[in-house]
Amino acid sequence: MKDTIENKVDAGVMLPLMEEFYTIQGEGFHTGTAAYFIRIGGCDVGCHWCDVKESWNAETHPPTAIEHIVENADKWSKTIVITGGEPLTWNMQPLTNALKDRGMTVHIETSGAYPLTGTWDWICLSPKKVKMPVPEIYKEANELKVIVYNKNDFAFAKAESQKVTSSCQLFLQPEWSVREKMIPLITEFVMENPEWRVSLQTHKYLNIP
Numbered sequence: 001m002k003d004t005i006e007n008k009v010d011a012g013v014m015l016p017l018m019e020e021f022y023t024i025q026g027e028g029f030h031t032g033t034a035a036y037f038i039r040i041g042g043c044d045v046g047c048h049w050c051d052v053k054e055s056w057n058a059e060t061h062p063p064t065a066i067e068h069i070v071e072n073a074d075k076w077s078k079t080i081v082i083t084g085g086e087p088l089t090w091n092m093q094p095l096t097n098a099l100k101d102r103g104m105t106v107h108i109e110t111s112g113a114y115p116l117t118g119t120w121d122w123i124c125l126s127p128k129k130v131k132m133p134v135p136e137i138y139k140e141a142n143e144l145k146v147i148v149y150n151k152n153d154f155a156f157a158k159a160e161s162q163k164v165t166s167s168c169q170l171f172l173q174p175e176w177s178v179r180e181k182m183i184p185l186i187t188e189f190v191m192e193n194p195e196w197r198v199s200l201q202t203h204k205y206l207n208i209p
């Protein structure tokens, strides 16, 4: 096999890097804790309300050697969150191996639309109706985070929760543009279904990345 950039991206030893930033995890189980975020470009799931549409086209993000990504990350935090885009578009094994070799704790934010690659300490699965998760990922999820855009999403959330393990933490997160309408409905749902928890995009309230 030729050593082209394309082949390296296919192998997961280079990845289209969109941005990296040290911040506070704003969502879900680890809300409020410091973490270094690595955002990998490329996603064809197509959520109409996606808050990082600039990530979708992988061609606009430079293929970056994973050693560079890891070296940078190591300067900032022992807790790394890989997000995107859809990180499982790519082979995540080389990147997670390299991060774990340096003793880092590695989390993923994923729609689960593509097969699970990589070795993870925490998997946040945020399923999307437009491109459902691969069946195998449900048993691996540590956290199920369903975005609530309208009332139908409560039934979707319940159905998705039947597919995860009993130790998987369940979260409902309002879609940002309709949060004022959905927060009262989520509140009521969680009081009636206390196995669920509320997740807010707290970084947007804190004005941090």
Ligand SMILES: C[S@@+](CC[C@H](N)C(=O)[O-])C[C@H]1O[C@@H](n2cnc3c(N)ncnc32)[C@H](O)[C@@H]1O
Binding pocket: 043, 049, 050, 051, 052, 083, 084, 085, 086, 087, 109, 110, 111, 112, 125, 126, 145, 147, 173, 174, 175, 176, 177, 201
């Ligand atoms: C931008 S996505 C990237 C990771 C992966 N593609 C996914 O969807 O899980 C990161 C998280 O933000 C959530 N998200 C994206 N846009 C949102 C919005 N407008 N309101 C609330 N949550 C949103 C996603 O559901 C996901 O949990």
Ligand SMILES: Nc1nc2[nH]cc(C(=O)O)c2c(=O)[nH]1
Binding pocket: 023, 024, 025, 026, 027, 037, 083, 084, 109, 203, 208, 209
């Ligand atoms: N602070 C902060 N927390 C986050 N949790 C998940 C995010 C994501 O875009 O994947 C995100 C993000 O973009 N910023």
Ligand code: SF4
Binding pocket: 043, 044, 045, 046, 047, 050, 051, 052, 053, 055, 084, 085, 086, 111, 128
């Ligand atoms: S799967 Fe994630 S990155 Fe892709 S469009 Fe949906 S929210 Fe955005």
Ligand SMILES: [Mg+2]
Binding pocket: 051, 052
């Ligand atoms: Mg985000």
